[in-house]
Amino acid sequence: MTNRHFTASVRRAWRSIAARPLTYLTLTAVAFFSAFPIYWSVVVASHDNSALAQVPPPLLPGGNFFANVARVFDTAPFQLALLNSVLVAGSITISVMLFSTLAGFAFAKLRFRGRNALLVLVIATMMVPTQLGIIPLYMMMIKLEWTGTMYAVIVPSLVSAFGVFFMTQYLSRALPTELIEAGWVDGASTWGLFWRVVLPIARPAAAVLGMLTFMTAWNDYFWPLVVLTPENPTVQVALSQLAAGYVQDFTLGLAGTAVATLPLVLVFALLGRHIIGGIMQGAVKG
Amino acid sequence: MSAPVKAEARSRPAPSRPAGHPRPRRHLFDTKISPYAYISPFFLLFFAFGLFPLAYTAWVSLYDWNLLSSEQTFVGLDNYTELLADEYFWNAAFNTLSIGVLSAVPQLLFALWLAHLLNRPLRAQTFFRVTLLLPNVTSVVAVVVIFSQLFGREFGLINMTLDAFGLGRIDWQAGTATSHAAIATMIIWRWTGYNALIYLAAMQAVPRELYEAATLDGASTFRQLVSITIPMIRPTIIFTVIVSTIGSMQVIAEPMLFGAQVSAGAMATGGADRQFQTLALYLYEQGFRSYEFGYASAAAWVMFLLVVIVVGINFLLVRRMRGSLDS
Numbered sequence A: 001m002t003n004r005h006f007t008a009s010v011r012r013a014w015r016s017i018a019a020r021p022l023t024y025l026t027l028t029a030v031a032f033f034s035a036f037p038i039y040w041s042v043v044v045a046s047h048d049n050s051a052l053a054q055v056p057p058p059l060l061p062g063g064n065f066f067a068n069v070a071r072v073f074d075t076a077p078f079q080l081a082l083l084n085s086v087l088v089a090g091s092i093t094i095s096v097m098l099f100s101t102l103a104g105f106a107f108a109k110l111r112f113r114g115r116n117a118l119l120v121l122v123i124a125t126m127m128v129p130t131q132l133g134i135i136p137l138y139m140m141m142i143k144l145e146w147t148g149t150m151y152a153v154i155v156p157s158l159v160s161a162f163g164v165f166f167m168t169q170y171l172s173r174a175l176p177t178e179l180i181e182a183g184w185v186d187g188a189s190t191w192g193l194f195w196r197v198v199l200p201i202a203r204p205a206a207a208v209l210g211m212l213t214f215m216t217a218w219n220d221y222f223w224p225l226v227v228l229t230p231e232n233p234t235v236q237v238a239l240s241q242l243a244a245g246y247v248q249d250f251t252l253g254l255a256g257t258a259v260a261t262l263p264l265v266l267v268f269a270l271l272g273r274h275i276i277g278g279i280m281q282g283a284v285k286g
Numbered sequence B: 001m002s003a004p005v006k007a008e009a010r011s012r013p014a015p016s017r018p019a020g021h022p023r024p025r026r027h028l029f030d031t032k033i034s035p036y037a038y039i040s041p042f043f044l045l046f047f048a049f050g051l052f053p054l055a056y057t058a059w060v061s062l063y064d065w066n067l068l069s070s071e072q073t074f075v076g077l078d079n080y081t082e083l084l085a086d087e088y089f090w091n092a093a094f095n096t097l098s099i100g101v102l103s104a105v106p107q108l109l110f111a112l113w114l115a116h117l118l119n120r121p122l123r124a125q126t127f128f129r130v131t132l133l134l135p136n137v138t139s140v141v142a143v144v145v146i147f148s149q150l151f152g153r154e155f156g157l158i159n160m161t162l163d164a165f166g167l168g169r170i171d172w173q174a175g176t177a178t179s180h181a182a183i184a185t186m187i188i189w190r191w192t193g194y195n196a197l198i199y200l201a202a203m204q205a206v207p208r209e210l211y212e213a214a215t216l217d218g219a220s221t222f223r224q225l226v227s228i229t230i231p232m233i234r235p236t237i238i239f240t241v242i243v244s245t246i247g248s249m250q251v252i253a254e255p256m257l258f259g260a261q262v263s264a265g266a267m268a269t270g271g272a273d274r275q276f277q278t279l280a281l282y283l284y285e286q287g288f289r290s291y292e293f294g295y296a297s298a299a300a301w302v303m304f305l306l307v308v309i310v311v312g313i314n315f316l317l318v319r320r321m322r323g324s325l326d327s
Helices: A002-045 A065-075 A078-109 A115-125 A130-143 A151-157 A161-174 A177-185 A190-219 A222-227 A235-243 A250-284 B002-010 B026-060 B078-084 B087-118 B125-137 B140-150 B157-164 B176-203 B208-216 B221-232 B234-249 B253-262 B279-288 B293-320
Strands: none
Touching: A002 A065, A002 A250, A002 B087, A002 B125, A002 B140, A002 B176, A065 A078, A065 A250, A078 A115, A078 A151, A078 A161, A078 A190, A078 A235, A078 A250, A078 B026, A115 A161, A115 B026, A130 A222, A130 B026, A130 B279, A130 B293, A151 A222, A151 B026, A161 A190, A161 B026, A177 A190, A190 A235, A190 A250, A190 B026, A222 A235, A222 B279, A235 A250, A235 B140, A250 B125, A250 B140, A250 B176, B026 B293, B078 B293, B087 B125, B087 B176, B087 B221, B087 B234, B087 B279, B087 B293, B125 B176, B140 B157, B140 B176, B140 B253, B176 B221, B176 B234, B176 B253, B208 B221, B221 B234, B234 B293, B253 B279, B279 B293
8 A cells, every 4th residue: 555655656756757858848849939930020020131032041130120110111101000009909998998897897796687697698799700790880980981090990899798707707706795885885876986996906807908908909900901091000901011012022021010019029028927817817717 | 093083974974864764865876777887888889889780781681782882772682692602602611611620620739738738837837828828919910921921932931941851842822722721820820829828727727636646546647638637628628619610710811911922912812713712801802892792791691600500510529529527
């Protein structure tokens, strides 16, 4: 009995040591393949086109990065596009954070008729491929005379089913019901409690939701492409214009990619652990 | 000392309230109506810009409705019969299915394995997680631009590598199979890490004792993955299968921009021979290149039906997946 136990624990100890180098090697290889294309885009963006034709191609960044970035701003309306994207992603983020927290608070802590059915509806809408409604949506934008403006990109994305679900999950755990009840007893209105009690408690989850929303809005491509004009684009639309040029100019295209992507990648590298925590938290009940 | 007393006095309006009225008037509005007010922004905006357009698509699909002509004539189901006879539609359906299988199956299997590797005490755990999610932060457009360079015929890094090993260059965009493989690679690269983290989250909820018992019984880590982990996280697997199925039915930016590299300007056909035009791209071509709104709406509804069917089949398949922990 003890003998069997002993050999088992020896074997377990041996295995955990032996498995490690291989695990690290595999994970490092995967990390390399995850990061390499982004690194490669910087390498290409910092050379001129003739350098790319060399065999073997350059594997280290060159000195042309800022010259290529300057060409990006000359070729496409990137300055305007960056401004537009900040405006679009910023307002969508604020709105999604606010409305998701509000609805999440109601679903998590308030009692009302039809609450469960409505919450199921929210979860069901997460699965609906709304992209398929794109033609009537476009017709609506024509009616509203919003085509070509940022309203057309912002307004349809002001709320998110995922956001409501995410905040409901968080607040039902993190917000003590007694705190709300005590507030009522003291004569505070629910609306007042939302601002003074719920929002401060919701802040960490709302921040994660905000980062995820900002990333999604910043990276959105298809709908802005449909509804905006090449003269007044978002970053992704402007980037696709660069890439679809008549001449295959990879240094230009990848310099544009770097301008559009690197700010987000840098923010992610700094705040990534919180975003990952949020994704994993949101996934558990999924 | 005096501050808390003052605060308490302020927050208790009870003395000024007449006896016999235990609750102030605001409470009725507050308890009965305000919850609806709080959830209404979501539902109003979602119905207006999400659900209504989807339903209205069905209405538009019954008309010969072109943006450029002022009249819309009711044609019944003509758009649907025309669509089902359209070989480009079926070509797009085949391409969507092919790219979907080529991207989703390896992606989810690979994600499962990665999560399994990450689900143990590791140094630099955060570093690996952040790096794995890096592709997901990159926009679709950026991904296609980068991979179009990597898959380029003349100066692409992949062809240069193949050449160096004497394997010969591949014109990735020209063939059906090769272009599908290239597009699937982009999708796999962008989504594997994300799915791995979702699996990892589910795996961390599996009780440790199960693994300890299995280790004592001499089960290998692979055996533990198959017999413990996968059955325990099956709800999460079903979830990711459904989400990736819906996702692969909507693939559009990859073929659109990969095609832009082939023939500048004409982006909607998905290659010269439509070899990688997906259903979503076909919808875009009909709706926003030809402005045939009625016809494109019919395509959208058939796509919706296909999504439901394929999700249903996948759901049944995954639910049937046998696990040794099942009763």
